[in-house]
Amino acid sequence: MTDDQGGRDQRPSPDALLRQAEREGRGRLKIFLGAAPGVGKTFAMLLTAQAKRRDGADLVVGVVETHGRAETEGLVAGLEVVPRRTVRHKGHALAEMDLDAILARRPKIVLVDELAHTNAPGSRHAKRYLDVQELLDAGIDVYSTLNIQHVESLNDVVAKITRVRVRETVPDSVIDRADDIEVIDITPEDLIQRLKEGKVYVPRTAEQAIRHYFSPGNLTALRELALRRTADRVDDQLLTHMQAHAIAGPWAAGERLLVCIDQDAGGGALVRYARRQAERLRARWGAIHVETSRDLRLSEAERDRIADTLRLVERLGGEAMTIPGRDVADAVVEYARANNITHLVIAKSGRPRWSELLHGSVAHSLIRRAGDISVHVIAAAKSGDAVPPKTVRTETDGRWTFDGLPYLAATGYVAAALGLGHLLHLALGLSNIALVFLTAVLASAVTGGLGPSLYACVASVLAFNYFFLPPLYTFTISDPENIVALLVFAVVAAIASNLTARVRAQALTARQRAKTTEDLYRFSRKLAGVVTMDDLLWATAYQIAAMLKAHVVLLMPDGDKPGDRLTVRAGYPPEDVLEEADLAAAMWSWQNNKPAGRGADTLPGARWLFLPMRTGRGPVALVGVDTGGGERGRKSGLLSPDQRRLLDALGDQAALAIERVTLAEDVDRAKLAAETERLRSALLTSISHDLRTPLASILGSATSLTRYGTTLDEAGRLDLATNIQEEAERLNRFIANLLDMTRLESGAVRPRSGPVDLSEMVGSALERTGRILAGHSVEVNLAPDLPMVELDPVLFEQVLFNLLDNAAKYAPAGSRVTVRAKRSGDAVEVQLMDEGDGIPPADVDRIFDKFYRVHAQDRQRAGTGLGLAICRGFVEAMGGAIAAGNRSDRSGAVFTLTIPAAADLPALEDSSS
DSSP: OBOTTTOSBOOOOHHHHHHHHHHTTSOOEEEEEESSTTSSHHHHHHHHHHHHHHTTOOEEEEEOOOTTOHHHHHHHTTSEEOOOEEEEETTEEEEEOOHHHHHHHOOSEEEEOOTTOBOOTTSSSSBHHHHHHHHHHTTOEEEEEEEGGGBGGGHHHHHHHHSOOOSOOBOHHHHHHOSEEEEEOOOHHHHHHHHHTTSSSOHHHHHHHHHTTTOHHHHHHHHHHHHHHHHHHHHHHHHHHHHHTTOOSOOTTSOEEEEEOOSSTTHHHHHHHHHHHHHHHTOEEEEEEEEOGGGGGOOHHHHHHHHHHHHHHHHTTOEEEEEEOSSHHHHHHHHHHHTTOOEEEEEOOOSOHHHHHHHOOHHHHHHHHOTTSEEEEEOOOOOOOOOOOOOOEEEETTEEEEOOHHHHHHHHHHHHHHHHHHHHTTTSOHHHHHHHHHHHHHHHHHHHOHHHHHHHHHHHHHHHHHHHSSSTTSSOOOOHHHHHHHHHHHHHHHHHHHHHHHHHHHHHHHHHHHHHHHHHHHHHHHHHHOOSHHHHHHHHHHHHHHHHTSEEEEEEESSSSTTOOEEEEEEESTTOOOOHHHHHHHHHHHHHTSOEETTSSSSTTSSOEEEEEEETTEEEEEEEEETTTTOTTSOOOOOOHHHHHHHHHHHHHHHHHHHHHHHHHHHHHHHHHHHHHHHHHHHHHHIIIIIHHHHHHHHHHHHHHHHHTTTSOHHHHHHHHHHHHHHHHHHHHHHHHHHHHHHHHHTOOOOOOEEEOHHHHHHHHHHHTTTTTTTSEEEEEEOTTOOOEEEOHHHHHHHHHHHHHHHHHHSOTTOEEEEEEEEETTEEEEEEEOOSSOOOGGGGGGTTSTTOOTTTTOTTTOOOSOHHHHHHHHHHHTTOEEEEEEOSSSSOEEEEEEEEBOTTOOOOOOTTO
């Protein structure tokens, strides 16, 4: 497809096609939008639904709020209604839309009233519009209703108009995703009459509403907001349709205005004129600057002027953009047609007539190529600023100086061509020698640009004439044919140098953009691997300084309070120090969440520019940029539009990374706090049970002995004394476990390992647990070839005691507790098995955690939850390992200890012999 006006290929916009592809497979959303409650949104939705039902559409009612209005309830009749689900909240039964039932029913269309509604706590989604999005993703069409005051971006505007702030809002993205918007509108007089008739609120409430919210002025303003928001959405749909179908604009269904910005003075006046014109036309507007190869030769003052003008556009509510292009007029017209621009505004050129004839006029080119687009040519504002000559310059010590190196290189190329020409002149004609000089011109254009190439062109013409055209060694030309050949050579050389210089400039621009993109990608990769805040801030400061060629500081508040003082957390170079005035500007920027300093609206004469680094949660840090090289006597330049966008991109990436690190730290703190709280709760629970229970038994038995000791027989007194002893031992074991755990956590456990006979350790542990295991049978099976083991006998005996005590608690009375041991390579494997219920699979990995009890609900059987944790700590301290599992032959738990064997010790004889 070709454009009949521009003659260029017109292809569908990839972004527009992508937006259309994203809608494939999704349901369609139709919103009945009203300016205020009571305009009849639900009524209109039900009328449409009844018409669809009569046409045979599969339609159900998800939720419709009739508010007791008889005419609205009458329209529900005949429609299939999905019963609502009941949600209990604070003793009240709330009826909510049954999302799962609708998804299971899967109708073609579902009616969902009141899009901004907040769902009851416990629902899958907090807001009803999220329910609608799930329905749309499932391919179900949705009809819904919404008032304009519930749109998030208009919430503040409505609050200023009506002095009533609506708390329930929906994001603007919901409106932007709507396929159809139908404005339900009635005049303020008709709505007020409906209020008086009691069709919206009860009479007393209606009287108050008329005096406040529903005043004629408020309703008129709300109607305009609704119509404007709908017009914006329709305009976006029209633009997407044109871009997706490669339709060349403009379609004057709505007005769009674009102002062209360049480096000339008076851009501010041009922008203000465009803003006033857009207001008169009630049109969207924006500004564009086309970046060509000529921009590479602009001075810093001209670059700053462009940046200032584009920032003015943003302050006045327009959209500012910079696009690359070879020809300004072509790029502007192409952008205008792609974005349905109907009006172009450009300043009249202030250059002399001869300059326009030589270089062309952008205004004249736009007028010729604009076609149906209206072009407004405005007289250029007068300014005393002299435009510096467009020569190639470099910056040295703050002064602009002429760079002669490319011209010296061009002289060398011409000299080399001259020497080669003398060699070839013996065998070739003049035309071939001219090509040698043309090569020198092209080489100068490639290496130095347009200026050196034109210089090489003049030098080549003179050299060719002086050394090769008769009469030789004079600038006189005797043959008229040689005059023509020289002129043709000069023209060809000038054209070739100009084209080559343009290609070089475009290549440099493309290379710079590719480098910037690569740097951004590497920066994002670097941020993804950073885990500490200090490393992240340093990497960010270095990257911004390297890419902007500026000094950079990053500031963050000392604490979480809004008034906390900002401190420099990172900077490049590191020796940069902010003065009090700079810190004051930074503090203002942080507190107001706005830029401050050099080039900003606040403190524009400062040396540093401070910008908040924001995420969705708000500002997370502050970046300061000084393009003056950190010197007090040197004034910083303004950031160019490209530099500002680059700084914004770097800041956005860094802000997200800072938020990620902060959230990770918050999660770690939350986990630590939760674990601390869990341990505290478990400790208090254990103390309340395991201390109070034995103490209660001891106190009870002691009190009985004191009061009734003389009346009790010997057996009774012995029974009470035994109970006191047993409970005191139980209490002692609890205190010992707490002390052992404290020793483990403090690192105070220092095993005194040595060769030990395992059978002695088992016998000693069984002797200590004799009273505990009195109700169980114990089987000991130790292999005859067991070597001596390397361990601490005191710690290991405590390990066996805790495991036997655990088996006694969880194995039923009369069951068997088995202790086995066998050699396994250079270690000894000890197994302790019981015949209880075993360990639930979900608890196997946590069985050795502190205060963790599998049968915590059984308060009589459950212990403190420290015994097994102490076992693991002691065993690992001695260089061994412990594991838990379930028996394979029957129900019951099995604990396996792997203990290193003592080196170079003979095996023990069979203990049974």
